[in-house]
Amino acid sequence: MDFFEQTGKVAIGSRLRMLTDKVTEDAANIYQLYNIDMQPKWFPVFYSLSQGEEKTITELAKTIGHSHPSVSKIIGEMLKKGYVKESKDTADGRRNVISLTDAGQEVAYKIKDQLIDVDAAIEELSAQTQNKLWEAIGEWEFLLEQKTLLRRVMEKKKERDSAKVEIVAYKPEYQEVFRALNVEWISTYFEMEESDYKALDNPKSYILDQGGHILVALxxxxPLGVCALIKMNDEEYDFELAKMAVSPKAQGKNIGFLLASAIVEKARSLGAAKIYLESNTILKPAINLYHKLGFKKVAGKPTPYTRCNIQMELVIK
Incomplete structure (x- = not known):
């Protein structure tokens, strides 16, 4: 076990597989001990059928938590062994149901003593441990059902990547990347418009000199992300969140959320009460991000962009 002491929890799959192999090997020998001709992998299907109710393969798969192809393969092996039979459902002739044969029923009777002894052995083993494996497995299964290990690792990766992101104020040296990132995403989905050129070709005069701000994500x-806070001459809104763009190679690193959050905080520090934005519903990740930040859809205002089909606001509290 030195290998697992060195690798730690990251090798949990390999360690569980080794434990499963050890238990499965013992299970095969236990069946021999009781003179029962059974493969360990058949047991969930066999036990489900031994409770007396015939089932379809789909019902069996749902009952034991296996895939349909897996159960279908096991049923095929048990059919060859003569332990199960397939017949038409008397209530619905379109369905085939599986049930135990007489030979299968004999095994179900013989296996009772084995199950009693196995249960007692497991109880004895559990009593010798500080941690209850059976209960722990149930807890893990429940928690992984709520959120998979993959999803949890993705979140940890995002957290680690986020720690490498620094949000800084715009400098003239970032003008080229500010323009390039925005042109890239706009051109991917839409066409560049006159208002785009005004803001991207002259960010200083169009945004900064008018009381706006630009943030850059490093x-x-x-520099892989940019976002602007444009001062609005509007009685209702103080600023517009605009020109947010993130490099495709930075997707999944939480840069968009960090940028937008920083822009909102910038507006808050400037005493803003409301932020406005315009977007398009085809940009689902962006719309989801805005909702996450608290933006709500509002009735349309006159817009210079033909691509705009949704307008949103954030009331800063």
Missing amino acids: YEGE
Whole structure:
């Protein structure tokens, strides 16, 4: 077990597989001990059928938590062994149901003593441990059902990547990347418009000199995301969140959320009460991000962009 002491919990799959192999090997020998001709992998299907109710393969798969192809394969093996039979459902002739044969029923009777002894052995084993494996497995299954291990690892990766992101104020040296990132995403989905050129070609005069701000996201020092806070001459809104763009190679690193959050905080520090934005519903990740930040859809205002089909606001509290 030195290997697992070195690797730690990251090798949990390999360690569980080794434990499963050990238990499965013992299970095969236990069946021999009781003179029962059974493969360990058949047991969930066999036990479900031994409770007396015939079932379809789909019902069996749902009952034991296996895939349909897996159960279908097991049923095929048990059919060859003569332990199960397949017949038409008397209530619905379109369905085939599986049930135990007389030979299968004999095994179900013989296996009772084995199950009693196995249960007692497991109880004895559990009593010798500080941690109750059976209960722990149930807890793990429940928690992984709520959120998979993959999803949990993705979140940890995002957290680690986020720690490498630094949000900084715009400098003239970032004008080229500010323009390039926005042109890239706009051109991917839409066409560049006159208002785009005004803001991207002259960010200083169009945004900064008018009381606006631009933030840049650096990932390990490289500028990979930008976002602007444009001052609005509007009685209802103080600023517009606009020109947010993230490099495709930075997707999944939480840069969009960090940028937008920083822009909102910037507006709050400036005493803003409401932020406005315009977007398009085809940009589902962006719309989801805005909802996550608390933006709500509002009735349309006159817009210079033909691509705009949704307008949103954030009331800063």
